[in-house]
Amino acid sequence: MKTENHELVAAYFIxxxxxxxxxxxxxxxxxxxxxxxxxxxxxxxxxxxxxxSSSLGGSYLDFITPGILAMVLMxxxxxxxxxxxxxxxxxxxxxxxxxxxxxSSIVIGKSLxxxxxxxxxxxxxxxFAAILGAGVHPSSWLMLLLLMFxxxxxxxxxxxxxxxxxxxxxxxxxxxNFFIxxxxxxxxxxxxxxxxxxxxxxxxxxxxxxYAVEAxxxxxxxxxxxxxxxxxxxxxxxxxxxxxxxxHLFERxxx
Amino acid sequence: MGYAIEARCLTKKFGDLTAxxxxxxxxxxxxxxxxxxxxxxxKTTLISMLVTMRKPTSGSATVAGFDVVKNPGDxxxxxxxxxxxxxxxxxxxxxxxxxxxxxxxxxxxxxxxARIKEVAKMVELSGRxxxxxxxxxxxxxxxxxxxRGLMHFPKVLFLDEPTLGLDPQxxxxxxxxxxxxxxxNGITVVLTTHYLDEADLVCDRIAIIDQGKIVAQGKPAELxxxxxxxxxxxxxxxxxxxxxxxxxxxxxxxxDVAGGRLELRVSDAGRKMPAIVSIANKAKVAIRSLxxxxxxxxxxxxxxxxxxxxxxxxxxxDSLRIRRRxxxxxx
Numbered sequence: 001m002k003t004e005n006h007e008l009v010a011a012y013f014i015x016x017x018x019x020x021x022x023x024x025x026x027x028x029x030x031x032x033x034x035x036x037x038x039x040x041x042x043x044x045x046x047x048x049x050x051x052x053s054s055s056l057g058g059s060y061l062d063f064i065t066p067g068i069l070a071m072v073l074m075x076x077x078x079x080x081x082x083x084x085x086x087x088x089x090x091x092x093x094x095x096x097x098x099x100x101x102x103x104s105s106i107v108i109g110k111s112l113x114x115x116x117x118x119x120x121x122x123x124x125x126x127x128f129a130a131i132l133g134a135g136v137h138p139s140s141w142l143m144l145l146l147l148m149f150x151x152x153x154x155x156x157x158x159x160x161x162x163x164x165x166x167x168x169x170x171x172x173x174x175x176x177n178f179f180i181x182x183x184x185x186x187x188x189x190x191x192x193x194x195x196x197x198x199x200x201x202x203x204x205x206x207x208x209x210x211y212a213v214e215a216x217x218x219x220x221x222x223x224x225x226x227x228x229x230x231x232x233x234x235x236x237x238x239x240x241x242x243x244x245x246x247x248h249l250f251e252r253x254x255x
Numbered sequence: 256m257g258y259a260i261e262a263r264c265l266t267k268k269f270g271d272l273t274a275x276x277x278x279x280x281x282x283x284x285x286x287x288x289x290x291x292x293x294x295x296x297x298k299t300t301l302i303s304m305l306v307t308m309r310k311p312t313s314g315s316a317t318v319a320g321f322d323v324v325k326n327p328g329d330x331x332x333x334x335x336x337x338x339x340x341x342x343x344x345x346x347x348x349x350x351x352x353x354x355x356x357x358x359x360x361x362x363x364x365x366x367x368x369a370r371i372k373e374v375a376k377m378v379e380l381s382g383r384x385x386x387x388x389x390x391x392x393x394x395x396x397x398x399x400x401x402x403r404g405l406m407h408f409p410k411v412l413f414l415d416e417p418t419l420g421l422d423p424q425x426x427x428x429x430x431x432x433x434x435x436x437x438x439x440n441g442i443t444v445v446l447t448t449h450y451l452d453e454a455d456l457v458c459d460r461i462a463i464i465d466q467g468k469i470v471a472q473g474k475p476a477e478l479x480x481x482x483x484x485x486x487x488x489x490x491x492x493x494x495x496x497x498x499x500x501x502x503x504x505x506x507x508x509x510x511d512v513a514g515g516r517l518e519l520r521v522s523d524a525g526r527k528m529p530a531i532v533s534i535a536n537k538a539k540v541a542i543r544s545l546x547x548x549x550x551x552x553x554x555x556x557x558x559x560x561x562x563x564x565x566x567x568x569x570x571x572x573d574s575l576r577i578r579r580r581x582x583x584x585x586x
Contacts, residue, residue: 006361013358021346024387091342095403098308099359100331254309 010101011109018080018113022120029121032076036068036125040132043190058135058223065134066216067189069122070151070209076121077152078180080114081159082172084250089168093253103251107160111243114156119148126220136220144219147235151212154239157246164249183209194225208238257320259284259411259443260305264314267300274300276467277314282445282460284410287437289458290447291556297467298447299339302415305445306336319410332360335404339415339447341396345389349380349399352388353406360407374402378432394425401432405442412436414446418453426450430457451552461552463559470559479550482558484508485524486548487531489517493540500538501531524549 022028044061087093096106130136138144162175186200187209193201204210215231217224224231260282267275275297282288290298303309305318307327316323319333343352350371357367375381378398388396397417404412414433418426430453436442448454454461455475462472471478491497494517498510501519506527509520521527524547535542556562 009361009364010359013355017344017347017351017355020351021344024346087344090345091338091340092344093342094338094340095342095356096359098306098331098336099356100328100361101359 007102007105010099011105011112014096014106014109015113015116018083018110019116021083022080022117029124032079033072033121033124033128035075036072037128039068039071039190040065040125040129040134044129044132044134058221059133061129061132061134062221062223063192063217064190065126065129065136066220067187067213068129069125069148069220070187070189070213070216071184072125073118073122073148073152073212074155074183074209075180076118077114077155078159078162078176080117081110081156081161081246082163082169083110083114084160084163085166085169085172097253104247107157107243107247107250110160111153111156111246114159115149115152118152118156119145122148122152134221137222138219139222140219144216147215147219147232150235150239151216154208154235154242157239157242160246161242161249164246164253183207186210187213189213192225208234211235211238257284258282258317259286260288260316260318260445262305262314262316265301265304265311265316266313267297267304267309268312273467275304275311278464278467278469280462280469280472282411282443284443285437285441286459287433287444287446287457289454289461290445290464291449291451291454291461291552292447292464293449293562296464298464299415300467301464302413302445302447306334306413307331332407333410335407335409335412337397337400337404337412337414337417339419341400343388343396343399343403346387348385348387349375349391350384352399353384353403356403356406362407370406374405377405377436378402393421394428397421397425397429398432401429405436409442411443411445414444416447416449418448418450426453433457451556455552463556465560465562471555475552478555479552482550482554484520484522484554485550486554487519487521487524487528488546488548489519489531489535490515490543490545491517491535491540492543496538497535497540500534500540504530504534 040061044064048060084093087096097103126136163172166172166175186204186207188196188204189209193204193210196204211226211231211234214224214226215228215235218228218231258281260280262278262280265275265278266273278301290301292298300309304311305316305323307323307330310324318330321329321333323330344355347355353371353374354367357370362370371384372381375384378401380395380398380402383391383395388399391399401414401417417433418429421429433444433446434457437444446458458475460472460474461478462469463478464470473481489497494512494515497517498512501507502510506522507519508522511518521531528545528547532542532545
């Protein structure tokens with residue numbers, strides 16, 4: 001009775017759990033979308049006049065919309081990876097750890113589940129951006145969705161990997177402050193990298209989110225300062241790296 | 256009848272600390288077997304090796320016929336576990352918790368629904384299946400965990416301190432379910448507890464474990480029988496005089512004067528009492544009151560470990576656990 005099918009079914013139900021939990025926590029959705037909405041509304045509208053510069057090649061709101069989208073995908077994803085810590089604190093983790101399923105199936109289910117909820121939040125933010133007047137006209141919605149999914153799955157895995165080695169929620173706050181915020185600010189989500197000073201530009205090129213932002217710009221507004229192929233390659237590499245790290249570290253958790 | 260569990264010289268070391276020290280035990284199929292011991296005795300570590308959560312440092316064990324080191328997957332499919340700490344997803348409903356478990360244990364889709372209803376009925380939670388677990392009381396959560404442990408038709412059910420932090424009435428209820436389970440399904444149950452009276456009531460056989468070693472093993476009645484002594488406390492005017500008078504009588508194993516009373520250890524005290532009373536009358540000692548306590552598992556424990564189990568202070572972690580459960584119940 002033990003087949004690959006069983007692993008798939010298990011992964012599907014782990015995915016389902018993430019979706020159910022997401023849909024039940026309305027406040028979490030509101031909380032996670034509040035900040036990016038402010039960014040969009042205040043930066044997008046407020047700086048519109050001041051930053052009508054030629055280096056953007058369009059409105060500032062258009063420019064930051066893919067950046068804010070990337071931010072939403074990243075924070076939502078890393079947070080749902082962090083569920084592992086909550087599961088550990090509330091005991092549920094044990095139930096999954098002693099089950100006769102591969103740990104990798106659990107990681108994959110969690111990663112897909114977290115990515116699904118992150119993409120959903122991303123679509124909401126795109127919708128709000130469109131209401132504010134951003135020119136979101138993707139050449140292919142399917143491609144955009146797939147890209148959003150890939151970026152999200154990478155960051156959920158990143159969250160799982162970090163959470164697997166953390167004992168409690170405090171350590172996770174630290175990671176959020178020292179990883180997530182720098183990753184976001186260095187990613188060129190808010191300003192064009194071409195006009196940034198050298199050290200910042202170099203740091204940006206080491207930031208995987210930079211490539212996510214540029215790839216999203218490509219697909220969502222049709223303008224980007226980087227080749228789409230390069231961006232996709234870096235994101236794919238980041239996905240493979242974070243997923244294997246997540247599986248490896250999750251497998252090492254001692255129940 | 257076969258054995259559900261056989262452990263040979265099972266040992267687990269954490270650095271210098273030997274948590275489980277060369278434990279050998281056999282549990283028959285269909286038996287309710289209790290592991291008894293104070294906090295930190297090694298009960299949970301022993302269980303965690305049997306359920307393949309931890310690898311033994313040395314020794315071997317089979318559970319439901321499978322080796323815990325060589326075939327952990329088969330062991331896991333054959334056992335149900337109720338952990339010491341709560342392990343439900345509170346955001347999910349009872350039935351969602353059970354469904355996820357069924358999926359992870361490979362129960363085919365068309366059987367899941369029926370099985371969920373079945374186990375819910377067993378623990379009398381049928382009416383609450385679609386409620387979120389966070390609305391459940393502590394006792395209901397435990398019952399749901401037991402139901403979950405039974406989902407995949409395990410041959411052996413492990414219950415690690417299933418009644419810790421629950422009120423006495425709920426505890427009695429939980430034990431009722433465990434007994435019924437064995438009667439109806441013939442399932443083997445291994446439980447740990449440090450409530451001695453409960454073990455006495457529920458278990459067919461018990462093993463007393465202290466500092467990682469099994470110090471006694473057998474049926475509760477046998478273990479108590481081996482002590483062959485009940486405690487008799489006599490409050491009287493001249494306990495020392497009474498002691499001299501009864502000492503040397505048949506069946507009096509021990510006599511101590513403490514304050515205004517005489518403490519005796521008497522085998523089969525009920526039958527010896529008339530003789531003791533008449534000796535007291537002859538010696539002109541007026542008995543104010545008289546108390547017989549049949550040997551209990553507490554005495555057995557004291558006998559084998561030299562310590563009373565009730566003296567053990569709850570560890571910080573335990574009191575935290577109890578508080579957390581209490582908190583969970585309140586909401």
